[in-house]
Structure formats: structure tokens, C-alpha cells
Amino acid sequence: xxxxxxxxxxxxxxxxxxxxxxxxxxxxxxxxxxxxxxxxxxxxxxxxxxxxxxxxxxxxxxxxxxxxxxxxxxxxxxxxxxxxxxxxxxxxxxxxxxxxxxxxxxxxxxxxxxxxxxxxxxxxxxxxxxxxxxxxxxxxxxxxxxxxxxxxxxxxxxxxxxxxxxxxxxxxxxxxxxxxxxxxxxxxxxxxxxxxxxxxxxxxxxxxxxxxxxxxxxxxxxxxxxxxxxxxxxxxxxxxxxxxxxxxxxxxxxxxxxxxxxxxxxxxxxxxxxxxxxxxxxxxx
Amino acid sequence: xxxxxxxxxxxxxxxxxxxxxxxxxxxxxxxxxxxxxxxxxxxxxxxxxxxxxxxxxxxxxxxxxxxxxxxxxxxxxxxxxxxxxxxxxxxxxxxxxxxxxxxxxxxxxxxxxxxxxxxxxxxxxxxxxxxxxxxxxxxxxxxxxxxxxxxxxxxxxxxxxxxxxxxxxxxxxxxxxxxxxxxxxxxxxxxxxxxxxxxxxxxxxxxxxxxxxxxxxxxxxxxxxxxxxxxxxxxxxxxxxxxxxxxxxxxxxxxxxxxxxxxxxxxxxxxxxxxxxxxxxxxxxxxxxxxxxxxxxxxxxxxxxxxxxxxxxxxxxxxxxxxxxxxxxxxxxxxxxxxxxxxxxxxxxxxxxxxxxxxxxxxxxxxxxxxxxxxxxxxxxxxxxxxxxxxxxxxxxxxxxxxxxxxxxxxxxxxxxxxxxxxxxxxxxxxxxxxxxxxxxxxxxxxxxxxxxxxxxxxxxxxxxxxxxxxxxxxxxxxxxxxxxxxxxxxxxxxxxxxxxxxxxxxxxxxxxxxxxxxxxxxxxxxxxxxxxxxxxxxxxxxxxxxxxxxxxxxxxxxxxxxxxxxxxx
Numbered sequence: 053x054x055x056x057x058x059x060x061x062x063x064x065x066x067x068x069x070x071x072x073x074x075x076x077x078x079x080x081x082x083x084x085x086x087x088x089x090x091x092x093x094x095x096x097x098x099x100x101x102x103x104x105x106x107x108x109x110x111x112x113x114x115x116x117x118x119x120x121x122x123x124x125x126x127x128x129x130x131x132x133x134x135x136x137x138x139x140x141x142x143x144x145x146x147x148x149x150x151x152x153x154x155x156x157x158x159x160x161x162x163x164x165x166x167x168x169x170x171x172x173x174x175x176x177x178x179x180x181x182x183x184x185x186x187x188x189x190x191x192x193x194x195x196x197x198x199x200x201x202x203x204x205x206x207x208x209x210x211x212x213x214x215x216x217x218x219x220x221x222x223x224x225x226x227x228x229x230x231x232x233x234x235x236x237x238x239x240x241x242x243x244x245x246x247x248x249x250x251x252x253x254x255x256x257x258x259x260x261x262x263x264x265x266x267x268x269x270x271x272x273x274x275x276x277x278x279x280x281x282x283x284x285x286x287x288x289x290x291x292x293x294x295x296x297x298x299x300x301x302x303x304x305x306x307x308x309x310x311x312x313x314x315x316x317x318x319x320x321x322x323x324x325x326x327x328x329x330x331x332x333x334x335x336x337x
Numbered sequence: 338x339x340x341x342x343x344x345x346x347x348x349x350x351x352x353x354x355x356x357x358x359x360x361x362x363x364x365x366x367x368x369x370x371x372x373x374x375x376x377x378x379x380x381x382x383x384x385x386x387x388x389x390x391x392x393x394x395x396x397x398x399x400x401x402x403x404x405x406x407x408x409x410x411x412x413x414x415x416x417x418x419x420x421x422x423x424x425x426x427x428x429x430x431x432x433x434x435x436x437x438x439x440x441x442x443x444x445x446x447x448x449x450x451x452x453x454x455x456x457x458x459x460x461x462x463x464x465x466x467x468x469x470x471x472x473x474x475x476x477x478x479x480x481x482x483x484x485x486x487x488x489x490x491x492x493x494x495x496x497x498x499x500x501x502x503x504x505x506x507x508x509x510x511x512x513x514x515x516x517x518x519x520x521x522x523x524x525x526x527x528x529x530x531x532x533x534x535x536x537x538x539x540x541x542x543x544x545x546x547x548x549x550x551x552x553x554x555x556x557x558x559x560x561x562x563x564x565x566x567x568x569x570x571x572x573x574x575x576x577x578x579x580x581x582x583x584x585x586x587x588x589x590x591x592x593x594x595x596x597x598x599x600x601x602x603x604x605x606x607x608x609x610x611x612x613x614x615x616x617x618x619x620x621x622x623x624x625x626x627x628x629x630x631x632x633x634x635x636x637x638x639x640x641x642x643x644x645x646x647x648x649x650x651x652x653x654x655x656x657x658x659x660x661x662x663x664x665x666x667x668x669x670x671x672x673x674x675x676x677x678x679x680x681x682x683x684x685x686x687x688x689x690x691x692x693x694x695x696x697x698x699x700x701x702x703x704x705x706x707x708x709x710x711x712x713x714x715x716x717x718x719x720x721x722x723x724x725x726x727x728x729x730x731x732x733x734x735x736x737x738x739x740x741x742x743x744x745x746x747x748x749x750x751x752x753x754x755x756x757x758x759x760x761x762x763x764x765x766x767x768x769x770x771x772x773x774x775x776x777x778x779x780x781x782x783x784x785x786x787x788x789x790x791x792x793x794x795x796x797x798x799x800x801x802x803x804x805x806x807x808x809x810x811x812x813x814x815x816x817x818x819x820x821x822x823x824x825x826x827x828x829x830x831x832x833x834x835x836x837x838x839x840x841x842x843x844x845x846x847x848x849x850x851x852x853x854x855x856x857x858x859x860x861x862x863x864x865x866x867x868x869x870x871x872x873x874x875x876x877x878x879x880x881x882x883x884x885x886x887x888x889x890x891x892x893x894x895x896x897x898x899x900x901x902x903x904x905x906x907x
Contacts, residue, residue: 106823106824106825106826107822107823108823119505119506120505120506121502121505121506145508148506148507148508149508152506152507153503153506155499155502155503157499160498160499160500161499161500161502161503162499162500162503163500163518163521164500165521174504174507174509174517175507175508178504178507178508178509178513179507179508218682225503228503228507232507247681247682247850248681248850248851248852248853248891248894248895249681249890249891249894250894251894252894253894274823274824275824276824314825315824315825317825317828318824318825318827318828318829319824
């Protein structure tokens with residue numbers, strides 16, 4: 053699916069309008085720090101949007117707001133055109149089914165005492181799907197594990213998280229996010245805790261899932277190279293504001309905002325190997 | 338896992354408890370007489386027919402003692418159960434839901450904890466009148482509060498954990514999260530808490546009964562003490578067999594619960610363990626094959642490497658035997674050379690750096706190999722020599738270095754201290770040198786009097802680098818010096834490090850999990866996997882030649898910032 057086709061699709065799956073969020077600083081009410089300042093953005097169906105920025109720019113806060121783990125001070129979050137704050141709790145719960153999240157730390161986001169089967173089946177239990185049909189649930193778990201290339205599933209289904217490597221854990225987390233057939237996955241730095249050799253693997257896996265199921269992603273990262281490889285469109289967040297957005301290639305090749313340029317330069321610093329082996333392909337100006 | 342001592346204590350406690358419980362359960366079948374029946378003359382001393390003698394009205398004390406075990410243990414355990422139940426519910430609700438529920442519950446706990454428990458217990462017991470149920474409720478009321486507080490704080494930490502947030506993000510409600518995630522998480526804590534509560538419960542039952550606030554229709558150890566005391570046991574020799582046995586029984590039960598509680602507590606709080614096992618100094622064990630020391634300082638032009646590591650091995654001693662973290666590693670660093678060491682988490686890089694600095698902490702242990710620094714075997718140096726060497730000839734830039742500064746001193750003062758630790762110069766001179774060092778790492782002199790919290794993460798990292806360079810080291814070990822920094826700052830710090838390295842002609846060991854970072858600074862690269870160096874290669878303008886399949890995979894995974902293909906836009 054080419055990029056311009058995606059961006060011309062009708063109604064966005066997710067839309068953020070004038071999102072503001074501040075936190076108390078050291079419990080002092082008067083001194084609040086603004087983390088997000090009037091953030092506006094949208095994601096189309098099956099589109100991969102990268103949210104990039106350094107640490108402390110508010111990327112993770114934005115993800116937590118979308119997932120309902122925090123509440124914005126003002127502004128609205130629309131999922132498939134409906135404001136998450138305007139619907140009843142029951143409706144919101146039903147909408148949650150279609151947006152899932154993958155967290156940064158696969159060592160923390162999977163409960164220690166549960167088996168892979170229990171972890172991956174958790175969304176089914178929470179949303180009361182196949183509530184009394186353990187066999188059906190197990191089938192779905194096996195499917196989800198196969199999707200994330202943890203096969204044969206019999207090898208993994210009864211294991212505990214501590215018996216898995218970091219990359220396998222993150223794939224279990226991805227399987228948990230996939231089992232409800234979501235239309236949107238928020239991935240908050242899913243690769244940053246993984247060892248380098250596993251990062252590309254996970255990104256390519258997420259890419260395949262998008263092609264197969266038309267899942268849209270909000271991919272949060274500070275790694276420009278991975279964002280470039282994975283995303284259709286990029287949003288650059290700096291000090292709580294989106295300072296630049298555009299098609300991934302355009303942003304990478306022609307960064308306009310000084311902050312984006314600084315990010316680019318920082319990323320280039322680590323790519324001497326590429327410079328010499330693929331001199332032609334390095335196109336940043 | 339428990340330490341041997343805790344296991345021994347726990348087992349003793351368990352054995353005593355089982356014995357007591359058996360006595361209580363089998364009581365009616367083993368007592369020789371009905372404890373309420375008057376079967377003998379008063380104040381009989383112990384004999385074969387009356388094992389513990391008789392009391393003032395001729396009841397058999399041995400039978401009384403055994404039947405009393407039932408009531409004492411029952412009251413203790415049941416009140417502990419009720420208290421645990423309330424404590425757990427209060428702790429979970431207050432910790433998870435917060436808001437007004439937390440405010441009310443925690444103020445209740447505070448009020449409860451400030452009131453002295455004995456007077457409170459007496460007032461409530463008098464008010465409600467004597468009786469077994471009253472007694473249980475009163476005791477439960479007194480002991481639930483500390484539990485609620487402890488569990489609340491545990492829940493507060495647990496609810497911030499990733500898997501709880503993950504369940505919330507999936508759409509789980511509060512009841513589900515409490516039942517499925519938080520309760521299992523605090524259960525290991527509940528069990529020792531319960532054992533401790535039972536312990537307190539038995540003691541309190543005794544106190545209440547001894548004060549005459551027990552149920553007069555049933556007998557417990559406390560009631561026995563109460564009767565013995567009020568019916569003049571002390572006037573005769575009878576106190577020996579009337580007062581001592583219940584006293585001993587109470588002591589034994591309380592002891593059994595305490596020992597068991599300790600063992601269980603240790604199981605859930607591993608920190609209690611460390612002081613036992615690792616208390617002894619293991620420095621002596623670190624000395625492996627001491628070598629005769631040669632006079633140091635070689636000719637800088639000599640081809641001898643500055644640091645030569647041969648067959649270095651480090652093991653961690655665990656409960657399941659030794660784990661080899663560094664396995665026969667050999668490498669060398671020449672003067673002015675940057676050796677990059679790349680490995681994934683757990684490959685032994687940091688352990689190796691600690692071994693080089695002689696900073697291995699137990700349970701880590703050097704088990705073999707030599708580390709020759711300018712001809713000296715590092716492992717054979719004594720404490721004073723090591724101190725002279727550290728930060729003087731060899732300096733470390735540690736992992737998470739931005740937290741390595743002391744928050745209460747200005748950066749200048751910390752630098753001055755570092756200089757004065759190794760150089761005999763005047764303080765004013767050291768201050769000048771400190772400012773010079775700060776300039777060297779790109780901090781202007783007007784920031785010299787700043788405290789660490791007034792500086793950004795990148796600035797603090799610069800200060801740490803300045804401290805490492807304070808005494809003109811010839812070798813710098815940088816262990817993940819840029820991890821955790823913002824990408825842009827990371828690039829600046831690397832720039833600074835490479836610049837300093839070439840200007841000061843430092844030898845550097847640059848350790849990182851990030852191959853691309855290492856390639857951008859290193860002259861030579863060593864790849865570590867599971868404690869071994871699997872590949873070594875020189876780096877030419879950021880390219881190396883991987884031989885081992887693992888390093889080939891690492892190289893293939895290098896990030897590439899190139900356009901995928903050109904997309905026509907019109």
C-alpha cells in the first residue's frame with residue numbers, strides 16, 4: 053500500500069484535538085509543568101504514524117492519554133469519529149477493544165506469575181469474549197502466537213515470561229495486543245529495551261501485521277532510522293508541541309524545523325558504517 | 338529460597354507449631370481426666386498419676402493445660418484471620434482506588450496506630466463484656482491496622498507496574514485488576530503478616546484473659562494464669578507446676594510463630610538475606626595467582642600494550658551454584674587506542690569492567706586470569722596501591738553516570754576533591770585546575786558553582802567525564818556512558834569523548850550494547866556473547882569485518898537512514 057493512497061482515505065481512525073496536559077510538580081499545585089501543549093494530530097486506517105522526539109518531550113504521556121491511563125486537562129480524543137469522553141463507560145469499554153497498546157518494557161508489562169497462554173488470553177477475559185469456552189480461547193491464543201512468529205505455539209503456551217528472551221517477551225506482548233483484532237495499536241518505544249539485533253525483527257513483524265490486517269499504528273520512538281523504515285508519516289514532538297509533520301521520507305530528507313535537524317544530526321552521528329557502505333542512499337541534506 | 342540459618346529457624350518454628358496444634362487437636366483424646374472435674378485433693382505435687390499436679394480445688398493441671406491450648410491457639414489464629422482479611426481489603430482498596438476511600442481508611446489506621454493498644458483493648462473489652470467472640474473481635478480490631486498500611490504501600494508500587502497498566506489499557510476494570518493482578522502480587526506478603534498477627538493474637542489473648550476479660554466458661558492459658566494468680570498459687574509451691582507450664586506453652590507458641598514469620602519474611606524480602614551470606618569480606622578470594630611486581634612506567638613508545646587481559650574469568654556464586662559471567666576473556670589495549678566492547682544485556686560487559694577496576698562485589702568473584710596494566714597485575718595490588726591507581730592511572734565513567742554526583746556539593750567542589758585525592762597541590766591551584774577541566778568538557782566557568790540538580794543530564798555527564806579526567810589517567814573505561822541520555826545529547830557527549838580521547842591521547846575501553854555507537858568511536862572492536870569474546874576486528878572509518886555469525890547478525894541489524902525508494906509526488 054503506497055503512502056499517498058493511505059493519506060487520502062476518508063475519516064481518520066484516531067484524531068486528537070487541542071490536547072493539553074500538565075502535571076503537578078512536586079505536589080505543588082501552583083507550579084504545574086505543561087507536558088503537552090495543544091497537540092493536534094490524526095491517524096488514518098492502516099496508516100503507520102511515527103511520533104518522534106527526545107526524552108521528556110511528552111511522547112509517552114500522549115500514548116497514556118489515548119489509552120485512558122491518564123486524563124487530558126482539555127481537548128478531545130476521537131476514535132473512529134467518537135469522542136472517548138462523550139460516550140458511556142460501557143461504550144468506551146467496547147471501543148477500547150479496537151485500540152491496544154504495546155509497552156516499552158517487556159520485562160515489566162507481562163505479569164510474572166502467569167503463563168503465556170494466560171497473558172495472551174487476558175484481553176479475551178477482560179472483554180468477556182468466549183467467556184465459557186476455554187478451548188476457543190486457546191485456539192485464538194495459538195493463532196495470535198502464530199501471527200507473531202512464536203511457533204509452534206505448543207512450545208510457548210505453557211511457559212512463564214522469565215523463561216523467554218526480551219524479544220520473545222515483546223512478541224508475546226504484541227500477541228496480547230493482537231488477539232482482539234484491534235484497528236489501532238499504540239506502540240510506545242517497543243524496541244528500545246530490546247537488543248539491537250532484535251529491533252529490526254520486531255519492526256518487520258509489525259509491518260507484516262499491518263499489511264495482513266490493516267492495523268494502524270502510532271509508533272513512538274526516538275530512533276529515526278527505525279521510524280523511517282516503518283512509518284508512513286512522522287510527527288516530531290518537541291517540548292510538548294508538534295513542531296513538524298509530514299510524510300516520513302520528506303521529513304527525513306528535508307527536515308525543516310531546527311529540532312528535527314538536530315535529531316537527524318544526532319542520528320547521523322552513529323551511522324558512519326552506512327555512510328561508507330551505502331554512500332548513495334544517504335540522502336539527508 | 339532461604340539462607341541455611343533462616344531455613345533452620347523456620348523449620349524449628351514449624352515443628353513447635355505442629356506439635357502445639359497436634360496437642361490442641363488431639364487434646365480430648367489424650368487428656369487423662371476431665372479438666373473441669375474435681376478428681377483429687379488440692380495442691381497435689383506432680384506425680385505419675387497427676388503429671389503436673391492439681392490446683393486449689395483439685396483439678397488435674399495437665400489436662401487443663403492441654404485443653405487450654407485449643408482456646409489459646411483458636412483465638413490467636415481466628416483473630417489473625419479476621420485481622421488479615423480486614424487489613425488486606427483495606428490495604429487493597431485504599432491502595433488501588435485512592436480518593437476518599439483511601440483518606441478515610443488511612444486516617445482510621447493512623448488513629449488506631451496512635452492509640453496505645455492495651456488500654457484501648459481493655460476499654461473495648463470491658464464495654465462489650467467478656468466472651469470468646471468479643472475477645473476475638475477486640476484482638477482483630479487492634480492488629481489489622483499495621484497490615485493495612487503495609488499492604489497499601491505495596492499496592493501503590495504494584496499498581497504502577499507495567500502489567501497492571503497493560504491490563505488497564507486493555508480495558509480491565511478495578512475489580513478485575515485487584516483480583517487478578519494486585520492480590521497475587523501481595524499474597525507473598527500476606528502470609529508472613531498473618532503469621533505475625535497470629536503471634537500477636539496469642540499474646541493479646543493471654544493479656545486479656547490474665548486481666549480477667551476472658552470468657553469465664555472456657556479455659557485458655559491466659560485464664561489459667563489468671564486463676565492461678567487470683568487463687569493464691571504464689572502462696573504455696575504450687576506456682577511451680579501451676580504457673581510455669583502455661584507460661585512455657587505461651588512462650589513456645591509465640592516463639593514458633595516468630596521463627597516461622599522470620600523465615601517467611603526473609604523469603605519475600607531478599608534484602609534480609611544479603612547481610613547473612615555476603616557479610617564476610619571476599620577480597621582475599623579475589624587475589625588469584627599473585628605475580629611478582631615489576632617496577633612500573635614503561636617507555637610510552639614501547640610496543641607493549643598498556644593493558645593486557647589474559648584468560649580473565651569471573652563467576653557469580655548463587656544458590657544454584659556458580660554462574661560464569663566472564664569466561665576466559667583475553668584482549669589488550671594500546672596507548673591512545675579505543676577498544677569498543679559490544680554485547681547485549683547480560684553478556685558480561687559490565688562485570689568485566691568491574692573486574693578491571695577491582696570493583697567486583699560479592700557474590701561476584703574473580704576466578705582466573707591476569708590483568709596486566711603497564712606491567713602490574715591488577716589483582717595482586719593491595720588496597721592502598723589500588724586507591725592510587727584508580728582514577729589516577731585508570732578512570733571509570735560509570736553506567737548511569739548522571740546519578741554518580743553528590744547532590745549537596747557544587748560540581749567544582751566535587752572536582753577539587755577528586756584532584757586533591759591524588760595530587761598534593763594547594764586548594765586554590767586545584768580550583769584553577771577544576772575550572773580548566775570544566776572548560777575542557779565544555780562547561781563555562783560561571784556554571785562551576787552549580788549544584789548537580791541545576792544541570793541537565795548532558796551537563797552532569799560532562800562533569801562526570803571531567804572528574805574521570807581529573808588526574809590525567811592513561812586508560813579510561815567508559816561503561817555505557819551515553820545510555821539513558823536524550824539522542825541529541827548522546828551525540829554531543831560522544832563527540833566530546835572522541836575529541837578528548839584524541840587530544841589527550843587516552844587509551845579507552847568503550848563498552849556499549851549499541852554497535853552503531855561503538856563503531857563511531859572505536860579503533861578496534863570486540864564482540865561479547867555470553868561472557869566470551871567471540872569476535873575481534875579492527876574498525877576502519879566505521880566499518881568492521883565480522884567473522885562470527887553473531888557479529889554478522891549484529892551488523893546486519895545496524896540502523897539505516899536511507900530513503901526506501903523515491904515516491905513520485907505531484
